[in-house]
Amino acid sequence: MRIIVDAFGGDNAPLEVLRGCAMAVKEYGVDIIACGSEKTIREVCQKNRIPLDRISITDVEKVIPVEVDPTEVVKSYDDCTMAVGMKMLASGEGDAFVSAGSTGAIVVGASLFVKRIKGIKRAALATVIPSQDGCYMLLDMGANAECRPEMLVQFGIMGSAYMEHVLGIERPRVGIINIGTEENKGLELQIDAYRMMQHAPVNFVGNVEPRDLPFTKCDVAVADGFVGNVVLKLTEGLGSWFSKELKGILFQNAASKIGAVFLSKGVLSFKKKMDYTEYGGAPLMGISKPVIKAHGSSNAKAFKNAIRQAKEYTERGVIGEISDALAQLRANAADNRTEG
Amino acid sequence: MRIIVDAFGGDNAPLEVLRGCAMAVKEYGVDIIACGSEKTIREVCQKNRIPLDRISITDVEKVIPVEVDPTEVVKSYDDCTMAVGMKMLASGEGDAFVSAGSTGAIVVGASLFVKRIKGIKRAALATVIPSQDGCYMLLDMGANAECRPEMLVQFGIMGSAYMEHVLGIERPRVGIINIGTEENKGLELQIDAYRMMQHAPVNFVGNVEPRDLPFTKCDVAVADGFVGNVVLKLTEGLGSWFSKELKGILFQNAASKIGAVFLSKGVLSFKKKMDYTEYGGAPLMGISKPVIKAHGSSNAKAFKNAIRQAKEYTERGVIGEISDALAQLRANAADNRTEG
Incomplete structure (x- = not known):
């Protein structure tokens, strides 16, 4: 290689x-x-x-x-x-x-x-974000500030291929980041993407509210690049603030320093979970x-x-998998047209 | 009353x-x-x-x-x-x-x-969000999923009046939530709002990236209701996840439970900071x-x-203050037209 x-x-x-x-x-x-x-x-x-x-x-x-x-x-x-x-x-x-x-x-x-x-239609930057039970893939995280609904569907397909073939997650759950879970929530972009995603060859689990992202309610979270970038950067910022607060709690005085000794193992494992350097880079999918x-x-x-x-x-042949899924999406669309 | x-x-x-x-x-x-x-x-x-x-x-x-x-x-x-x-x-x-x-x-x-x-133009839901050095006001947090730039400017004026007269912050710093700090970053909404905010009677500090929100880079953060709602809900979700992780670290085994005893003061003060029930509700400004x-x-x-x-x-007469600031905004606009 x-x-x-x-x-x-x-x-x-x-x-x-x-x-x-x-x-x-x-x-x-x-x-x-x-x-x-x-x-x-x-x-x-x-x-x-x-x-x-x-x-x-x-x-x-x-x-x-x-x-x-x-x-x-x-x-x-x-x-x-x-x-x-x-x-x-x-x-x-x-x-x-x-x-x-x-x-x-x-x-x-x-x-x-x-x-x-x-x-x-457009390439998307995807990144893996730590969460309670492991991680989820967020895309687009900033390559396309403005998106059309069919782009969000393609993001779902691409993220799904990655999570399945690189991280070994079976039937990755794909969600649309939205301000409510009902299918009529959000802007035109989210409403149309919801409708189209139902016919895509992915395990679509509907809209996911940002408060559920850290609890891994989906394995692939799609959004336009503006919202995706907001989610990424706010996660980074809050993670960095909480780490500082934790440090403050552990080392604020003599008593807490004693306490810290007993906790070092748990703190280290949490730090490792939050460490972006562990996750590598962002594939341009x-x-x-x-x-x-x-x-x-x-x-x-x-x-x-x-x-x-x-x-x-x-x-792991992610690119081949994406091509195959796109072909299937086209076949599904053709079927729908024939049926309709 | x-x-x-x-x-x-x-x-x-x-x-x-x-x-x-x-x-x-x-x-x-x-x-x-x-x-x-x-x-x-x-x-x-x-x-x-x-x-x-x-x-x-x-x-x-x-x-x-x-x-x-x-x-x-x-x-x-x-x-x-x-x-x-x-x-x-x-x-x-x-x-x-x-x-x-x-x-x-x-x-x-x-x-x-x-x-x-x-x-x-439109009422906005505003909420006070805890951050490293206190808190910041976020608006709109969901009343208007779609916004025009002049609405963001009015949100800045309204949030500013609140932070100054209710929370006693002198010349509150107003920022636009954006995916970069440069004035040409973001979508048309943010770019136009940036230009218009410069002429508004507020202490405008430019664009603020979401990663800087927890470090209180501004006292008032404005966004359309979609992005504002994402920021609010992701903050809630990550706060809740981190609290759980902290609890897990403190109570995972006998040694950590001993450690926890020494830390209780620091943990309690952090918990109080993050407790949304302390902050009350969201004014519909x-x-x-x-x-x-x-x-x-x-x-x-x-x-x-x-x-x-x-x-x-x-x-504290926040509503009167908003009216006064709006009158000043109109006067500024008139001046600009005369000069221009």
């Missing part, structure tokens, strides 16, 4: 990216193709004693800054590390692509260089080859896990 | 509502006008030893169920406890109105029986007289606090 990596994407590039690559080589036995300035990569690796075994370098100087308009990745930045890596993926020089760079540029670049799966967006502030461990995710996404 | 109460609104009516009324009479020295079946109220109070001092009863038999279409409150249910209470408020027989009944019916009823403040929506599942304490909120909202 050859994973192409944008060595200069993200807040902590290239050091943490390269560290993550070296860890992934060792743990998962993958080969890495790192796109970026060969001179800098060699210097950073030498200085920080990062082994370059099974890491080849494609020498690219230009890097696309996060503040640049995302569409520039196919215009004046079409020779940057991200663009070169995606073009290599498209031409078959690697099996998957991972970057912690600008989300917008990854979405635009992947859609134009790598192309979408036939029939997919709907693209015809595996593209993974790692968190912009990824450290080595998070980047390593994003590479693991790229490997699993590729090996 | 005479508070009109819908004695038959909410999951725990009339018992918990009446208990809350009796507690409010004792603690805040208010007079209560309870709308509902006089026979049932007298029976429930006698059976549960709830004193009826300073509580008068307006005998109304009909109650609007939560599942009925909200507009029915002004049609076939215009003689229900909620409708009668609001009409009494409109005609000056009381100073404020509190109900734990159907949110939709309260919004429709208040807008049509009590009327909006002159110039206000933009209505020309004080209308408070209590949580549907209010217990006596929550209902008592909703009455306290009604009292404070009335005494």
Whole structure:
């Protein structure tokens, strides 16, 4: 398995990216193709004693800054590390692509260089969010601020394929994030998506209210990119606040410090559950080859896990499963037309 | 101060509502006008030893169920406890109105029986949400799923008046909930509201990302009712999950139970911070007289606090402040036209 990596994407590039690559080589036995300035990569690796075994370098100087308009990745930045890596993926020089760079540029670049799966309207960023009984997949988490109902249906199909084939969940329950559970709740988008989702080849469980998301009332939660991004960021913010409060409770005075000693095991297991670096990156679903967006502030461990995710996404054939489900959706629609 | 109460609104009516009324009479020295079946109220109070001092009863038999279409409150249910209470408020027989009944019916009823403040496009449900350094006000939390940008500006003005005059926060910081902080982020709604908010008589601090809400980056957070409802319900859900996790950590085994003893003070203070019953109800802002929506599942304490909120909202003259700010907004707009 050859994973192409944008060595200069993200807040902590290239050091943490390269560290993550070296860890992934060792743990998962993958080969890495790192796109970026060969001179800098060699210097950073030498200085920080990062082994370059099974890491080849494609020498690219230009890097696309996060503040640049995302569409520039196919215009004046079409020779940057991200663009070169995606073009290599498209031409078959690697099996998957991972970057912690600008989300917008990854979405635009992947859609134009790598192309979408036939029939997919728009690619969606999907992320796995910890919850009481495990986790659920949220999509779209921000690639498409505005969505049409058929896009939400496709998100359901894509998330379902991922949860079933990567995380091994049987008949994943798909829900629409909404402000009420009744089928007439929400805006036109949710009402129409509800109707259409009933004919999709997924295990549709209806609308899910945000208060039920942490209790895993569904395995795949679909929303437009605006609402999805709100859910993701509020979960991050509240998680970070509660962690701070917990720390405050444990270490506020001498008595509580004694108490903390007795609790360390439970606290550690909760911390691990909430740790985003455990979950890897966000697959850009709907693209015809595996593209993974790692968190912009990824450290080595998070980047390593994003590479693991790229490997699993590729090996488990998620993209083939999505294509099959889309074909079935079209067949269902044709049947409905014939019956009607 | 005479508070009109819908004695038959909410999951725990009339018992918990009446208990809350009796507690409010004792603690805040208010007079209560309870709308509902006089026979049932007298029976429930006698059976549960709830004193009826300073509580008068307006005998109304009909109650609007939560599942009925909200507009029915002004049609076939215009003689229900909620409708009668609001009409009494409109005609000056009381100073404020509190109900734990159907949110939709309260919004429709208040807008049509009590009327909006002159110039206000739509009433908004506002709620105070706990955060790291205290709390912030979120509006709209669900009265208007779809909004126009000028409505978001009015929400900012109304929330600002509340936070300044009821909670005593000087120059409350108003933010727009958005998926990025830059002024060109989000949908047309957020982009246009950003531009218009700059000319409003509020301390506008720009867009606020959901991950910063728990860290009180603003005192008033505005959003359309769909996004506001998502923020409210996800906060509730995650709060409830984290409380359970904390309990699990504290009581999972003998060692942790020992630890828990040393921590009880910190845990209690956090629990109090997160307790929605402390914060009372949600004012329906933009209505020309004080209308408070209590949580549907209010217990006596929550209902008592909703009455306290009604009292404070009335005494501090929030409605007058909103009117003044709207006049200033119109003057600013006129100035801009003259300059432009």
